[in-house]
Amino acid sequence: MTDLTTTLPAGLQLREAILALIQRHGRWRVMRSALFARPRPRADGPGVLSDHLRRDIGLPEHGPVAPSLRHLVP
Template sequence: MTRIETTPSGLHPSLILEELITKHGLFSVLRALIHAQSRQRTRKRAAARMTDHLRRDLGLPIQTAPPRRQR
């Protein structure tokens, strides 16, 4: 995964956060942070509930062993 830095170099994260709060308001920034956190948690849970066919198609490890072939 590639991480792209979108903040200008030299700016401290607290300064960026202060600017966001003054521009949009405290409650809007808090709501956006909570919403982003809950979306991330949902994605992790969704991968755990996938069927083995979907997991294999996406390149994820299969959770159960494949059934044995009977003759």
């Protein structure tokens, strides 16, 4: 679910935001959207990235570095 405390303008309460949505879009559309909204899992930050993505953006890797296979190339 979206954290409304960070997306609402200062001083606007949740009740007023919902009432504004109802006034703008109608009661049934707001109710339908609320009922069918699917919560999405939040990303936990850089810890969920794979090592190659972490390396691409300049973060340290978590796992061991794969051994080099350069000795096999003539």
